[in-house]
Amino acid sequence: MKQLWIRNGLFVTMDDSTPVIKGHMVISNDAITYIGEQEPEPQSLSESVEKLDGKGLAFLPGLINTHGHAAMSLLRGYSDDQNLQVWLEQKMWPMEGRYVAADTRAGTALAIVEMLRTGTTTFLDMYDRMDEVAKVTEQSGIRGVLMRGVIGLCSEEEQKAKLEEAIAFALEWNGRADGRITTMLSPHAPYTCPPAYIEKFVQAAHDHSLALHTHMSESRAEVEQNVRDYGVRPVEHLHRLGFFSRPALVAHAVHLNDEEIAMLAENGVSVAHNPVSNLKLASGIARLPELLRAGVKVGLGTDSAASNNNLDLFQEITMAALLHKGVSGDPTAIPATEALKLGTSLGAASIWKEKEIGMLKAGMKADMAAVNIDQPQYFPLTDIVSHLVYAGSGKDVRHVWVGGKQVVKDGQCTLLDEEKIRKEAQAAFERLLNG
Amino acid sequence: MKQLWIRNGLFVTMDDSTPVIKGHMVISNDAITYIGEQEPEPQSLSESVEKLDGKGLAFLPGLINTHGHAAMSLLRGYSDDQNLQVWLEQKMWPMEGRYVAADTRAGTALAIVEMLRTGTTTFLDMYDRMDEVAKVTEQSGIRGVLMRGVIGLCSEEEQKAKLEEAIAFALEWNGRADGRITTMLSPHAPYTCPPAYIEKFVQAAHDHSLALHTHMSESRAEVEQNVRDYGVRPVEHLHRLGFFSRPALVAHAVHLNDEEIAMLAENGVSVAHNPVSNLKLASGIARLPELLRAGVKVGLGTDSAASNNNLDLFQEITMAALLHKGVSGDPTAIPATEALKLGTSLGAASIWKEKEIGMLKAGMKADMAAVNIDQPQYFPLTDIVSHLVYAGSGKDVRHVWVGGKQVVKDGQCTLLDEEKIRKEAQAAFERLLNG
The missing domain is CATH 3.20.20.140 (Metal-dependent hydrolases)
Incomplete structure (x- = not known):
């Protein structure tokens, strides 16, 4: 089992019962299996669990x-x-x-x-x-x-x-x-x-x-x-x-x-x-x-x-x-x-997918974005939801996971060749223009 | 004399006579002394001129x-x-x-x-x-x-x-x-x-x-x-x-x-x-x-x-x-x-400063931002002004100069301690709140 334990994160869950959680999350394979203020139970973690320090990041549903x-x-x-x-x-x-x-x-x-x-x-x-x-x-x-x-x-x-x-x-x-x-x-x-x-x-x-x-x-x-x-x-x-x-x-x-x-x-x-x-x-x-x-x-x-x-x-x-x-x-x-x-x-x-995605909650797919909040527009750290909506932007996103797989790391797509894609887009546009 | 020669840049000048220039700019002390498609005249450059490769950057007035x-x-x-x-x-x-x-x-x-x-x-x-x-x-x-x-x-x-x-x-x-x-x-x-x-x-x-x-x-x-x-x-x-x-x-x-x-x-x-x-x-x-x-x-x-x-x-x-x-x-x-x-x-x-700032033009103060356009939202490179206005954001800014002095380099303020300022802002807010 592939596991990721995010420690000391700030989680904007979109779950009204616990809108913001300062704590921990465990992703097992493609799904969230734990989210809470306390550390996860040791017996719930595999030996090979990967750990990520959530400091300076706010996590929200993808x-x-x-x-x-x-x-x-x-x-x-x-x-x-x-x-x-x-x-x-x-x-x-x-x-x-x-x-x-x-x-x-x-x-x-x-x-x-x-x-x-x-x-x-x-x-x-x-x-x-x-x-x-x-x-x-x-x-x-x-x-x-x-x-x-x-x-x-x-x-x-x-x-x-x-x-x-x-x-x-x-x-x-x-x-x-x-x-x-x-x-x-x-x-x-x-x-x-x-x-x-x-x-x-x-x-x-x-x-x-x-x-x-x-x-x-x-x-x-x-x-x-x-x-x-x-x-x-x-x-x-x-x-x-x-x-x-x-x-x-x-x-x-x-x-x-x-x-x-x-x-x-x-x-x-x-x-x-x-x-x-x-x-x-x-x-x-x-x-x-x-x-x-x-x-x-x-x-x-x-x-x-x-x-x-x-x-x-x-x-x-x-x-x-x-x-x-x-x-x-x-x-x-x-x-x-x-x-x-x-x-x-x-x-x-x-789009009838509320049982799978759109919240950070145990049982949901691990679709998630981590935002770098060590930036001036997130200070003072009063209301993280307000900051994401009124002060934040997609440019602040640092990591992204879909179904537990990390698809963006440090701002770069992990599964796509970004430079090649930019060049091909430019070439395609020029062909169309001269078409 | 302190000089900076920016080569191969894309300059959004806001000067209607030459709105976009692909070429070169020279900053001497606090002002723009040259901007044009051609390289600057060698005799206009001091021996200690600093050079910056403008590739992948769009420059606009601060x-x-x-x-x-x-x-x-x-x-x-x-x-x-x-x-x-x-x-x-x-x-x-x-x-x-x-x-x-x-x-x-x-x-x-x-x-x-x-x-x-x-x-x-x-x-x-x-x-x-x-x-x-x-x-x-x-x-x-x-x-x-x-x-x-x-x-x-x-x-x-x-x-x-x-x-x-x-x-x-x-x-x-x-x-x-x-x-x-x-x-x-x-x-x-x-x-x-x-x-x-x-x-x-x-x-x-x-x-x-x-x-x-x-x-x-x-x-x-x-x-x-x-x-x-x-x-x-x-x-x-x-x-x-x-x-x-x-x-x-x-x-x-x-x-x-x-x-x-x-x-x-x-x-x-x-x-x-x-x-x-x-x-x-x-x-x-x-x-x-x-x-x-x-x-x-x-x-x-x-x-x-x-x-x-x-x-x-x-x-x-x-x-x-x-x-x-x-x-x-x-x-x-x-x-x-x-x-x-x-x-x-x-x-x-x-604010009655149009003779000093707001355009990239010889004689104006060198107040300028350089935007990283090697990003998907700037492709294909059709109309740089459109992209800056409709697709860009301040988060794309990489370097900033005011009066010829570089005040932001690679996204960080050069003359201010950003981490200290974030911490002090947080502490000040908490003091005010508990007032």
């Missing part, structure tokens, strides 16, 4: 990024400060149209390096050429919730082929990489998939016991178009198509009225809140306080590096805590602990 | 923090997610009331370490016991615009003593530390200083050729109170008191109507925009796009670490770029270059 498109990191900074249609139609789509498998690999690897180094241990990815994404996920050590995102604005044969590809990928990779990879089905959005096509995804999700993900109500224009095209707003539209009859996660959900929030809550629909991307693309500001009050499970997403432009989930946590105070005029909106839950325990619940 | 209260960093995380009045009256003021000189020193030193490490080379500070602040400023190598912030809710004798103290400080320290320290006069706010008292500051500013700083229109309640008490909104109120007859900088300016924006522009009044603090305290969102369109000179401020809770000006730059897009619905609002100008060249202009 962060969970519930919406993104990793391979688009190749397009970081390629088009900023543009109208959404120019950005999408004149910039993103032509470049994405030139992608080959090597580009997907290069972009995904670059994204995973950035996510791991900034403390994200689970990421959700909706894109294409998902075999490439899955292979990089497997190699890197990160946990991935992967799915082929399907745009249905094409012929029926093409629709059929894409759906089959999405199902085949989901079935082939579900549970692979020691269970680190799970899969979902994902029609891209109500405005890019005809209703009958969305219904086919719903049916396939039932047939194969998979959950569903889609973009929804990101921009006001999209909501208005939905009303024009289908006579109802997107939540009602998806509801009528049966989308909420499976576990469902919707990304963005910026433009919601009270009835829609109630409908999401009643149907147990989860939301991926992407505050930075929503600001950058000028989509608007989601009604996060109202969603949480209604009991909706909300996680945080970075969206892609082309609309963010980074994948540091700490920034989303900070933004969620700050933004909704300023907009609502209520300084008690989204307190620090709530914001950190969005990135950890509540994020885990939003 | 950031300028135009509003803050450094010593309050001792109160970081002591009270978050509270109503403003609770935060101020029950938490901040009682703790601040217990400060002694050693606390001001400890808090200021902690703040300066954080600012220097994150690339800030000039900070504005409004607080009390300013001799202590000035001494730490002198020692640390940072550039400081310092002033005694005066609350006038007291007897006439006390008012008189405080004003005299503010003037004495300003005269004693102006131009000290090789010119790194300059001074201003600062009545705290229209709601904490009676009109006649503000007029005395205006008179003193004329008598001693000093500029003026104050808090203004931070919260809606404060604007309403001003109307109740004096019959006019704060901008008109300050204008009538002669405040704008001297170079004047107002902090926050969140709640402004169109006439007030026009009045600030007409009178050449500068604004310190503090987006993170304004969100965190739920004060609101300043009308930055309108202020800039009107031609108002705007810089960025962190405010204190008690209402932010960090002093990384990169976060204010990022927030300025993101927030106003989302709020206005216009993705072209505050482009990346404009946001970076707020933290550099325009920030310099807002």
Whole structure:
């Protein structure tokens, strides 16, 4: 048995019964087997137990990024400060149209390096050429919730082929990489998939016991178009198509009225809140306080590096805590602990993984980030949760573990060649640009 | 002559005629004497010129923090997610009331370490016991615009003593530390200083050729109170008191109507925009796009670490770029270059120092930060300004120079004992808490 005993650590557990523990943790193989103030019982430890001095470190559950498109990191900074249609139609789509498998690999690897180094241990990815994404996920050590995102604005044969590809990928990779990879089905959005096509995804999700993900109500224009095209707003539209009859996660959900929030809550629909991307693309500001009050499970997403432009989930946590105070005029909106839950325990619940990840607790998978708090922004050491949320950043992360395996050590990925990945990303971008 | 030749660097100059230069820079004593694509002329270099390989680094003008209260960093995380009045009256003021000189020193030193490490080379500070602040400023190598912030809710004798103290400080320290320290006069706010008292500051500013700083229109309640008490909104109120007859900088300016924006522009009044603090305290969102369109000179401020809770000006730059897009619905609002100008060249202009700092250009002071761009979030290397604004953070800063002197090397302050400062800050906070 492989064991790690972390001594004298400061553990931010996200477990309400013991929010912060100064003490000890034991990881046995892939799971946390002990956490507490006292030293672990000697008989619980193997002779070969590895020891780590936790001094100067704060440990928190690995962060969970519930919406993104990793391979688009190749397009970081390629088009900023543009109208959404120019950005999408004149910039993103032509470049994405030139992608080959090597580009997907290069972009995904670059994204995973950035996510791991900034403390994200689970990421959700909706894109294409998902075999490439899955292979990089497997190699890197990160946990991935992967799915082929399907745009249905094409012929029926093409629709059929894409759906089959999405199902085949989901079935082939579900549970692979020691269970680190799970899969979902994902029609891209109500405005890019005809209703009958969305219904086919719903049916396939039932047939194969998979959950569903889609973009929804990101921009006001999209909501208005939905009303024009289908006579109802997107939540009602998806509801009528049966989308909420499976576990469902919707990304963005910026433009919601009270009835829609109630409908999401009643149907147990989860939301991926992407505050930075929503600001950058000028989509608007989601009604996060109202969603949480209604009991909706909300996680945080970075969206892609082309609309963010980074994948540091700490920034989303900070933004969620700050933004909704300023907009609502209520300084008690989204307190620090709530914001950190969005990135950890509540994020885990939003993708139905709250029994495995999102807390530091005996029995949970050992997915964890260790933050270097021997830095000025963590002093004085008053409230560690406050400091992580308002003063910290992913750049403060020093070590990361996923399922008990150390994937970042002293700020460097252990299973990936970072320099090679940076060079390949640069070369891939230049090929695409000259493509 | 002390000379530094930086070779093969990527220089983000903030000079519109040559925004980004791949090439060389020479610093001679405290100033930039050459920047260009070509190597410098050999005869311009002294024999003892030091050389630095700029590979993997992006150089930008040192950031300028135009509003803050450094010593309050001792109160970081002591009270978050509270109503403003609770935060101020029950938490901040009682703790601040217990400060002694050693606390001001400890808090200021902690703040300066954080600012220097994150690339800030000039900070504005409004607080009390300013001799202590000035001494730490002198020692640390940072550039400081310092002033005694005066609350006038007291007897006439006390008012008189405080004003005299503010003037004495300003005269004693102006131009000290090789010119790194300059001074201003600062009545705290229209709601904490009676009109006649503000007029005395205006008179003193004329008598001693000093500029003026104050808090203004931070919260809606404060604007309403001003109307109740004096019959006019704060901008008109300050204008009538002669405040704008001297170079004047107002902090926050969140709640402004169109006439007030026009009045600030007409009178050449500068604004310190503090987006993170304004969100965190739920004060609101300043009308930055309108202020800039009107031609108002705007810089960025962190405010204190008690209402932010960090002093990384990169976060204010990022927030300025993101927030106003989302709020206005216009993705072209505050482009990346404009946001970076707020933290550099325009920030310099807002404190009347645009001839000395805020650009990398021959003749300017050598105030500069070098960012480590051999990191995933800077790849692919498309647009360095975009990456600094949307993907970067102060944690990426590796070296910092102020007036040609290296004050941060490989992420550590060269002139301050960081570990000692962290310990002293912790001890000071605990003393205050047990007060």
